Amino acid sequence: MSIPGLLSERAIILAPRGRDSQIAMRILDEAGYLATVAHDLFELVKELSSGAGLAIIADEALRNSDIKPLLDLISRQPAWSDLPIVLMTHHGGPDHNPSARMGNLLGNVTFLERPFHPATLVSLVVTAVRGRRRQYEARARMEDLHESEGRLQNALKAGRLGSWLLEAEYLKLTCSDITKSHYGRNEQDTFNYDDWLAAVYFEDQPRMQSALQRSLDTGVDLIIEYRNVWPDGSLSWVDVRARAICGKNGLVSSLAGVTSDITERKQAESQLRRLNETLEQQVEERTSQLRHKEDILRQSQKMEAVGQLTGGIAHDFNNMLTGIIGSLELIRRRLARGSIEDLNSLIDLGVTSANRAAALTHRLLAFSRRQSLDSKPVEMNHLVNAMDELLQRSVNESIHLQLRMASDLWTAEADPNQLESALLNLVLNARDAMPDGGTLVVETFNQQLDRSFTNAHENLLPGDYVVLSVSDNGCGMPETVISRAFDPFFTTKPIGQGTGLGLSMIYGFSKQSHGHVSIKSEVGRGTTVQLFLPRFKGLADEAEQSFQSNAVYAENGETVLIVEDDPHVLLGCQQALALEDIASEGVSSAEDALKRIGDNFAGIVISDIRLPGIDGLELLSRLKARDSSLPVVLITGHGDITMAVNAMRDGAYDFMEKPFSPERLVDVTRRALEQRGLAREVWALRKQLAERDSLEGRIIGRSPAMQNLRALITNVADTSANVLIEGETGTGKELVARCLHDFSRRKDSQFVALNCGGLAESLFESEIFGHEANAFTGAGKRRIGKIEHAHNGTLFLDEVESMPVNLQIKLLRVLQERTLERLGSNQSVAVDCRVIAATKSDLNALSKTSQFRSDLYYRLNVVTLELPPLRERREDILQLFEHFLQLSSLRFDREPPTLDRQTSSSLMSHDWPGNVRELRNVAERFALGLPAFKQAGTVSENQSLGFAEAVEAFERSLLSEALQRSGGNLSQASQELGMAKTTLFDKVKKYGL
Incomplete structure (x- = not known):
């Protein structure tokens, strides 16, 4: 009192x-x-x-x-x-x-x-x-x-941290009640040094005693995690940390430290490890299920195609056989009667039917073979002009044929014979669409295709293309007909006038040429078919090259590199694979193969053992040294079987003995491709797991602001430059500071964080700079400050604007001279720590009003990182929410709930005054099965939005409703909204719809 x-x-x-x-x-x-x-x-x-x-x-x-x-x-x-x-x-x-x-x-x-x-x-x-x-x-x-x-004891209790003191001379242990609870003891129980050692799990005792003895002998900090056994026999994990206190003789007199129970964290880490261990098995199971479903789908598609094929062939051949059989039967009867008049007409009827059958057979073979093309440089204008007379004869007098040739047309790369056939087919189709006459236009022009177009089509790359366009102003086609126009045997022509193979063959030709074909049609106004062929990149007068498919490396790994010096065998292998739609590329030597295979090669290699120069076995060895998971199939003759078996032991995937059937080649190739795909998928998953602790896994967001932030962190993390982090409360300033530390060369040293706004002014100086024994009443022992504790590491000063002005001068001196003086001492202590400061205020403005020293501001402001509030990077909200939802579900041991459209809309339209911290709290509520927001997942009506936020919320709601009405069909939704499909796709991606 x-x-x-x-x-x-x-x-x-x-x-x-x-x-x-x-x-x-x-x-x-x-x-x-x-x-x-x-x-x-x-x-x-x-x-x-x-x-x-x-x-x-x-x-x-x-x-x-x-x-x-x-x-x-x-x-x-x-x-x-x-x-x-x-x-x-x-x-x-x-x-x-x-x-x-x-x-x-x-x-x-x-x-x-x-x-x-x-x-x-x-x-x-x-x-x-x-x-x-x-x-x-x-x-x-x-x-x-x-x-x-x-206050210290309350803070320790709030953090469930126990305190303890071990006197080195007598090994006398004094500990708090919380420390006792970490070892399963009650408050009234005695717990001395011997009890402490006896409680350590027997497997961890050598490691713990060694670390403790090292701290007592050398004075280094004690930092260790180990298991301890409770009196009831249960195991728990404890984190023990201590700092040595030295006497006047320089020897350690005692250890003062804290303990914390980390059992829950260790259990979570164990669950995560088990999840990682079973991930590959889950991937394999999902892949197996996917392959099974794909097999069922392929079988169903095959049966449908076979049914359509046999039906079309049977119908057309029955018609033709009727003409042949009928005419022959009439000829036989007339000859039996001795009547030979008018036999020519019957013979013509039979020959016509036979010619029609031959033409159909030719088209069937051309369609079914899908043989590799004889691609060459083609001057398309020259080809069209050369066919002008043929095209004129193919149309009647009521049709006006126009040729519009571009004067600066690029050279195309295609099979000229197939191109001529495609042009003739398109002209005949246009003619048949104008029975009453009209205008038919054949046009050529150059076209550049960008990724926004090519990404929507398979096996199509951005670049330069030469376009052959055939247009008519005939009857046109409805959307239902356009969607099936490329299907085999589908035709709208009367019976006997079409087989339904023309457009299907053109479609196959365009795909094999790595091009594209499109149809634009409007009922009553006409049709335009455009054939896109890639621009030839070489010299126009190059000699004819051996067969090359020019197959691109598919993202799923379905590319086969065949190494064979015999051109006939090489051609046969490529054609066999092409029949099964497996892309391949051929080279004649191992040297060429090594040049073709880069670090990102996604396919497999099939190689003959007997090759000029480097043989197949040496090629296998070099390829395995580059990529041990790359499947290599060897082709061998009779005398090479022993070598092939040895090669299998050295890592070859399989070998084939000459001669081999196409079916054998395709079967081995498919199995090797499947293994390659699975191996790359597992590799990708492992890479994702490894990148969880990467910068992208910690600084989450796809917005330009976050991409720029990650780039800045990468640039400055491994330097000694002081950094000032500016941002509102809850934007993640300490996370950014930890990333700067963890990705720097100081990562193995201390990261010391201090909230300047949470310290009493009377304690500020001793807390930051430390004090000597008896520096003030109650200071019985020397205590180092935060700056000295962060020696060789990083000091993070949060809310630096709250630091008293008189201490700002001392901090500035430390930053300039890299030395400090503890309170109560005149001796300078060298320190080397990187200072990262964070503020939610404008330090420049505070310095102008003398509330913050301008010289300290300029010293801290070497590099400034600005953290945008969450409301200014709304495209990151859903990604962050999903991330926090997964963490919360793991923490609460619950399955993550599904994010519905209403909650997504509420998340996107909320103003987030608490920024990322508020979003994490909302995710935790949602993971527990509670409404994301207090009012049933909706944003408060009293909450006001800025104009830009209100426009975004309205636009997102409008797009969401349109997608719901269209059942998720982008084409239908874009037509309803009057918006380009690519624009709609970008906005759907932006709002996470």
């Missing part, structure tokens, strides 16, 4: 005889000191109990009196108090004043002989009051220290 200021410094005077009390009181009053007169010993004790700075007692007041109450009062004083007493005695000293010997019992006594000079009394009172004031100051410091100790 505190004493009022005047009472705490007043003098209590006890002089029962004469005028001594009045004289003393008048002297003190003139000197400005408050004094009170007590008339007896009982009243003196009472007044002293109310609070006093000193007591002035005449020796006669103690003679023959019961001074026990006074002695009891003095003995009950707290540790900080020592009441000053001025004892007035007679001349002659203690030898002549027996009562003066009572001073030994009273303690802090000063003798004043009577008569005395007033100045002497005043001097004694001044000294006593000054000493009494120091006692009160000591009491205040002790109370502050006790309060600070209480």
Whole structure:
């Protein structure tokens, strides 16, 4: 209980005889000191109990009196108090004043002989009051220290951190109740050093004792995680950290540390490891299921195609056979009768039917073979002009044929024979679409295709293309006919006038040429068919090359590199694979193969063993050295079987003995491609797992702002430059600071974080700079500060704007000179730490108003990282939410719930004043099965949005409703909205729809 200021410094005077009390009181009053007169010993004790700075007692007041109450009062004083007493005695000293010997019992006594000079009394009172004031100051410091100790204990309890102290000389362990609980002990249980060691799990005891002994011997920090056994036999994990305290002799006198229970974290890590271990098995199971479903789908498609094929062939051939059989039967009958007149007409009928059958057979073979093309440089204008006469004869007089040739047309790369057939087919189709006549236009022009177009089509690359266009103004085709126009045997022509193979063959030709074919048609207005063929990149006069498919490396790995020096065998292999739509490329030597195969080669290799120069076995060895998962199939003759078997042991996938059937080649190739695809998928999944701790896995977001932030972190992380991070509360400033540390060369040293806004100003200096022993009352031991603790590491100062201005000067000096002085010391200590500061305020503006030192601002502001609020990067909201949802589900041991459209819309339209921290809290609520927002997952009606946010929310809602009405069909939704399909696709991706 505190004493009022005047009472705490007043003098209590006890002089029962004469005028001594009045004289003393008048002297003190003139000197400005408050004094009170007590008339007896009982009243003196009472007044002293109310609070006093000193007591002035005449020796006669103690003679023959019961001074026990006074002695009891003095003995009950707290540790900080020592009441000053001025004892007035007679001349002659203690030898002549027996009562003066009572001073030994009273303690802090000063003798004043009577008569005395007033100045002497005043001097004694001044000294006593000054000493009494120091006692009160000591009491205040002790109370502050006790309060600070209480706050520390509360913080430790809040973080479930236990504290402990181990005295090195006697190995005496003192620990808190929380530490005991981490080892399964109750508060009342004893827990000494031997109990501590005995509780460590036997497998971890050598490691723990070694680390502890090393800290005691060398003074290094003790940081260790280990298992301990509770009295009930259960195991738990504990994290133990301690710092050595050295005595004056330089040896470790004690270890002071904390403990924390990390059992839940270890269980989560164990679950994550098990998940990683089973991931490959899950991938294999899913892949197996996918292959099974694909086999079923392929079989269904094959049966459908076979049914359509046999039906079309049977119908057309029955018609043709009817003509042939009928004409032959009539000829036989007439010859039997001896009538030979008019046989020519019957013969013509049979020949016509046979020619039609031959033409159909030719088309069937051309369609079914899908043989590799004889691609060459083609001057398309020259080819079209050469066919002009044929095309003119193919149309009737009512059709006007126009040729529109581009003057600067590029050279195309295609099979000229197939191109001529395709052009003739298109012209005949256009003719048949205009029975009453019209205009038919054949046009050529150049066209560049970008990724926005080619990504929507399989096996089509961005680049330059030469276009052959055939247009008519005939009857046109409805959408239902256009969607089936390229199907084999589909035709709208009358029976007997078409086989339905023309457009199907053109489609196959375009795909084999790595081109594209498109149809644009409108009922009643006409049709335009455009054939896109790739521009030839070589010289127009190049010699004819051997067969090459020019197959591109497919993303799924379906590319086969065949190494064979025999061109006939090479051609046969490529054609066999082409029949099964397997892309391949051929080379004649191992040297060429090594040049073709880069780091990102996604296919397989089929190689003959006998090759000029480097043979197939050496090629196998070199390829396996590059990529051990690359399947290599070897082709061998009879004498090479032993070598092939040895090659299998060295890593070859399979071998084939010459001669082999196309079916054998296709079967081995497919199995090798499947293995290659699975291996690359597992590799990709492993890479994703490895990248979880990468910068992209920690700084999440696809927005330009976050991409730029990651780039800046990458550029400055491994430098010593000071960094200032600016951003609103909850934007992730500490996460960015940790990334800067973890991706720097200082990552193996300490990352020390300090929230400047959470420290009392009186503790600021000792907390940051440290203090020596006895630097202030209660500072019994040396303690290093945060800066020194971060030596060789990183110091993160959050809310740096809250740092007192007077300490900003000291921090600036540390940054400039790389040295500091602990509180209570004049010795400089060298420090090397990187300083990362964070603020939610404008430090430049604060420096202009003298609330923050401008020189410190410029020193910290070497590199500035600005963290945008979540409302300014809405395209990252759903990705962040999914990330937090997965973490929360793992933490709560629950399956992550499905994110519905209503919640997605609410997330996108919310203003997020709490930024990423608020989003994480919402994800945790949603993972627990609660509404994402308090009002059933909707945004509060009172919450106002800016104009841009309101427009985005309206646009997202409009797109979502259109997609729901169209069943997710982008084409239908884009038509309904009057928006380009590519624009709609970009916005769907932006809003996460």
